[in-house]
Amino acid sequence: MIRKADFLALHPGVYFLDVTDVPTLNVYLTDGGRLGPLEALISVEKAGEGNMNCTVRIRTSSGSFILKQSRPWLEKYPQISAPFDRALIEARFYHLISATEAVASRMPRLLWADEQAHTLALEDLGPASDFFPLYARQIALSDTILSALVNYLAALHRLAPERGEDRKRFTNHEMRVLNHEHMFALPLREPNGLDLDAHTGTPGLTAVAASLKADAAYGQAVAALGERYLHGEGENLLHGDFFPGSFLRTAAGVRIIDPEFCFCGDAELDLGVLAAHLLLAGEPTDRVESILSLYHAAGGGFSSALVRQYAGVEIMRRLIGVAQIPTLKAGLARKTDLLALSRQLLLAPEQSFSV
Ligand SMILES: Nc1ncnc2c1ncn2[C@@H]1O[C@H](COP(=O)(O)OP(=O)(O)OP(=O)(O)O)[C@@H](O)[C@H]1O
Ligand SMILES: [Mg+2]
Known part of the structure; x- marks a missing residue:
């Protein structure tokens, strides 16, 4: 081995x-x-x-x-x-x-x-299935599942350990460093050793990514959010990797696994990552916006602009970073639109999720 x-x-x-x-x-x-x-x-x-x-x-x-x-x-x-x-x-x-x-x-x-x-x-949750077919629209994320996921987040985020020693146990700094590199840094670095056209099977993506990488305002917005992710001490206990790869479909309903990236940070990170994956899966904008109203109804507070910014970074890193989604069968035109959306979410986060 x-x-x-x-x-x-x-x-x-x-x-x-x-x-x-x-x-x-x-x-x-x-x-x-x-x-x-x-x-x-x-x-x-x-x-x-x-x-x-x-x-x-x-x-x-x-x-x-x-x-x-x-x-x-x-x-x-x-x-x-x-x-x-x-x-x-x-x-x-x-x-x-x-x-x-x-x-x-x-x-x-x-x-x-x-x-x-x-x-x-x-x-053992049993022979559960994951949610990767979602991106190819082979399965749907029902309203029941979406509200279960958001209610889970609202309850989790309330669990923040008190400041002090207990909070330090959930700093998880080393994992944040690892994730920061792949989410905020490497995808926009030039050169970064990734042959994007080959890595993603999307000819032309290298050129589209190059124009995003050359956009100074975008780069600064991503870097500032990255600093916040890496060094911030938010109030909420986060799952930290809240995307369909951490959800399982079981006979008893949706289950959530794999909180190895957990830390005390911005609730908006978990919400933004979830929103990003709904957008990648082609869900309509009002469905994505509904995450925010569901979370609000469950008693959670948040900044919509910050949710949208985290969503923008997550979309970008899944398209031009290392951690691709194998079941996302999007061509160059759709990826270009999604990267334009990422730019808009970072630079005009007060607008809604639509391009
Ligand atoms: N409690 C569980 N019950 C049933 N299946 C599970 C359980 N935990 C994990 N699995 C199965 O094992 C897979 C890998 O688990 P997990 O995501 O925790 O590992 P990982 O190495 O951290 O993965 P990743 O690289 O995605 O971070 C899951 O996708 C799921 O299929
Ligand atoms: Mg894992």
Whole structure:
């Protein structure tokens, strides 16, 4: 397995989750008292499509659970370093929200976490499906789901830990640095090593991106928002990666996973990212605006202009950054329109979401 030897050399005696090594997993679970007295390990398999961590489904004689390990790099791109502690911060988030029904009931339950191995075990939500077909309009985001997502956010954002020590536990600065690079910095850097036409399969996108990168006012607005993201100390506990890749469709309704980018910041970030993905998925403007009225009705406060600015950056980075959406089948004309919308959202955020 990629970099297993490196990991074990750097962290002798620390468990390394390897889906092909069932005997060692069995020892890890049994010796650590992580299985019930009569529970036996049956199988382990990849849980789904993830890029950042090693996330597996473990079946035992009593049921199943999800085990997630963060390593000091990205699972899919091991040459890229990443904060080793992110699984522990994710576990901390699950622990904090566990007593708040409106939030916890929409997420898997945290079963246990292991600080040494940087693992967390979660309730298995079952063979859930993700929301990626949304961008190709193969599935719809119903009103029920949209209001569940927004109500979840309103309840979550009220959970901000008090200032001081508790708040520091949710600074998550290293993950913000990583995300800042990919959201606010790299996509507009020239050159940035990305062959956009090839990377996105959209000939002509390099030229369209070049004119956006050359727009000084746009660049300044993105950079200023990036500073706010990176160094701000907002009042709200955020999910931090609130896009359809973090939503699961289960038999019991929509569920939210993967809060590894959580921190205390602007509520507008989660709202803006959600809005951006509705726009990328081709949802009508009034639907996107409805996020704001739903959130307001749920008691949340926000600046619409700031929501629109965060939405503008998220649209841009999904089109001309590294983290593309594979199911977004847009041609050059549509991407050009979306980038124009991004520009408008950053520079004239008092206007609505329409181009
Ligand atoms: N509690 C759960 N129940 C059922 N399936 C899950 C659960 N947690 C994760 N999965 C599955 O595993 C996939 C990866 O999980 P997750 O997004 O937490 O990992 P990740 O490595 O952080 O991914 P990413 O690269 O998207 O950040 C999910 O898309 C989903 O299919
Ligand atoms: Mg993740």
